[in-house]
Amino acid sequence: MNLLFLSNVLADKIQNFLATDQLNTFLINAGFKIVSVILILVIMSIVRKLGKNMIKKAFAVNIERIQKVTGGTERRKETFESLALNIWRYAVNIVLILWLLSVFVSLDKLLVASSALVVVIGFAAKSMLDDITMGFFIIFEDLFSVGDFIEIDGNTGTVTEIGLRSVKIRVLTGEIVIIPNGNIGKVINHSVSNGQAVLDIGIAYEADLDKAISVLQKVASEAFNQYDDILQVPQVLGVQELADSAVVIRMIAEVSPLQQWHIQRELRRLIKLTFDRENIEIPYSKMMVYQKNEGSPSHE
CATH class of the missing domain: 3.30.70.100 (Alpha-Beta Plaits)
Structure with missing residues (x-):
């Protein structure tokens, strides 16, 4: 009896929901949010691509000025270009996530949640902060740059990218090795001297x-x-x-x-x-074989 009663109540509520303006409001809100998400993704995709192209053009056009600021070498220019692209990628992704969340959560609640999240991340992500700090030391102390041939903890290859959190190295066999900046210890740089x-x-x-x-x-x-x-x-x-x-x-x-x-x-x-x-002999491994010759057995 109770099950039948609950079924009737639920059926009445569904019927009332479908018969009133609540359905229209729900569909309008859902459609608005879906369209908003699509527009945000499209806009941020365009912004990401435009920013990336502008950074590359800035480093390509002002080569002499940038090289003077970054130390006068091509390797430093490529390193700062890689860092700028990396920072831009992080910034765009953070803005994208916050913008998408704002579609579903009010701005006040989002700011409160973001503040609490920053505090939690600050305590929980010590390794990430170590990686970022070490990344800045690598770049500004010029330990190595993009294009350098280096050796880190047994991984030997060419640096393809220096980011805020990690370094990418293409080893001699072609694979890309990703090393967190905080894990970088002894570095041998073969590119900075004869x-x-x-x-x-x-x-x-x-x-x-x-x-x-x-x-x-x-x-x-x-x-x-x-x-x-x-x-x-x-x-x-x-x-x-x-x-x-x-x-x-x-x-x-x-x-x-x-x-x-x-x-x-x-x-x-x-x-x-x-x-x-x-006729100068280069030694190589040799093997000498001695064969013992035994006399033939005597016959009586």
Whole structure:
């Protein structure tokens, strides 16, 4: 009986709702909110794109002035451009979220809720604040910039983006590694100074040591004349180690930034070809097999 009574009451209320102006008011409010959300999304999408294009044009047109302000280098200009785009993206997203919420919540309640939310975030998001703080230190102290080849905690690659919260690095295998700014510890930057190509060349103990050093000095002189990235004539420092199966000679060369690996490969190629012509033996692993010859068994 109670269930039937409740059903009748609910049916009466639904009928009254459909028969009055409440339905029209509800549909009008719902339609207004849907249209408002669509318009907000369209407007903010246009604003985001316009702002992004304006930032890129500003950095492209005023290159000389911006480079003078940011330290006079292309890498710094790209870094500040990346930061400006990152800040713009955050600002647009925050405004978009607040604007969408204002469609469903009154402005007074939204401001009160936002204030309380800021307090909660301030206590709960310490790591985020650490990331943002470290991001500003990275940029303004010029620890590294967009386009630099760096190494962070075992991740080696080219910096593609520096944001307020994270750094993106494209590693040698092509993947993008995202590292929170607050987690960045030791950084090795290979792009800010000349590189050093270091080669340890092993020769056999039977080889003529003085001849090998003389040949390496000749190779160093030829390589300096052949490669513009070698800034000074490579130096043959002498015997670095008396290893188990080789006499190790060290050669070093000062090269342009990021060119040390390329020059090392080229020097090894030239040294191998020259050693072959000069009959200087490069040791390699060998295996000696001894076979015991036993006499044939005697027959009685």
